[in-house]
Amino acid sequence: MQAHLSSQRSLGAAARPCGAQPRRRRGPYPAAASPGSAYHTRSVDGVQERTLGITALLADQEVQDSLLEGWSDRTATLALGSGFFAVENDGTAWWQDIPHSLSNKCIGRQKSLPPVEYVALGPGESYFVQFVDGHQQWWADEGLDDLTEALHSYSESVKLLAFAHGGGYYILWEDGHSQWYRLPQGLYNQLNGRKHPCVEFLSLGPNDEWFVRFLNGKGYVAGHSELCQETMAKLKAKGRSVLKIMYGEGGTWAIVHEHRSK
Structure with a gap:
């Protein structure tokens, strides 16, 4: 099933950090029994109050x-x-249970070296990392040659990258240029049906889950679990707008959402 979401605005998909402070990988842990949430509220222009929240279900409770x-x-x-x-x-960069080769690049990274700017994770040991100086490194368990060819074909910094099931990918560069390969059919239709897709945020999951939000505020989602669907319905009932949905392995997910009030 494909669902349509409406909301107001989103956080940027990539930032321009100026320093990094890593957190070491640990585990294993007992499985998380239910989703958890965190919220942060601040005033916007001294008039409107914005509450940004995250609700997540990860594989380990800790x-x-x-x-x-x-x-x-x-x-x-x-x-x-x-x-x-x-x-x-x-x-500041922090993490838990990431691919070993990515962890080696981040743990104990000297302050004199360019910090991490953007990271994407995929199935297994797949990852993409970009540092603030534009240097990039990546690995894909499937479709490595196709991904490498795509990344080498364009010289701009990457703004957003998502790994698709079966060796596919979606890449959005900083100048708005994008390229995709082997996407779920519903997502492909959403992108291919627009002359200029104008993607603000996009994510893919290992079981063909996907979420896309366009710059006009419209969002579409499909393939997620029943619990994720129920959580989105509860957020909507509370007047909260879904800004991002991220998917991980083992049916894990995280939803970033907001509420604005005067």
Whole structure:
């Protein structure tokens, strides 16, 4: 089933951090029994109050707690895989249970080196990382050659990258240029049916889940679990707008949402 979502605005998909402070990988943990949430409220223009929240269900309870305790309205990038990787607006990076090769690049990274700007996680050991100097590194368990060819075909910095099931991908560069391959049919139709897709945020899951939000505020979603669907319905009933949905392995997910009031 494909659903349509309406909302007001979204956080940027990529940030320009200026420093990094890593958190080490740990585990294993007991499985999370139910979704958890975190909220941050601040005034906008001294008149309107904005409450930004995240609701997530991760595979391990302690990993889920770590995400919810560390997340704030300053979290610019959040990627899910077996665990998660987050980057703050100020460049602080923190994570749990990420691919080993990505962890090696981040743990103990010298302050003199360019910090992480953007990260995407995919199935298994798949990842993409971009540093503030534009340097990029990546790995894909499936479709590595196709992804490498696409990334080498364009010289701009990557704004958004998502790994698709079966070796597919979606890439959005900073100048608005985009390229995709082997996407779920419903998402392909949404993108291909627009002369200029103007994607603000897009995510893909290992079981063909997908979410896309366009710059006009319209969002579409399909393939997610019944619990994720129920959570979105509860958020909508509370007057909250869905800004982002991220998917990870094992049916995990995270929803970023907001509410504005005077």
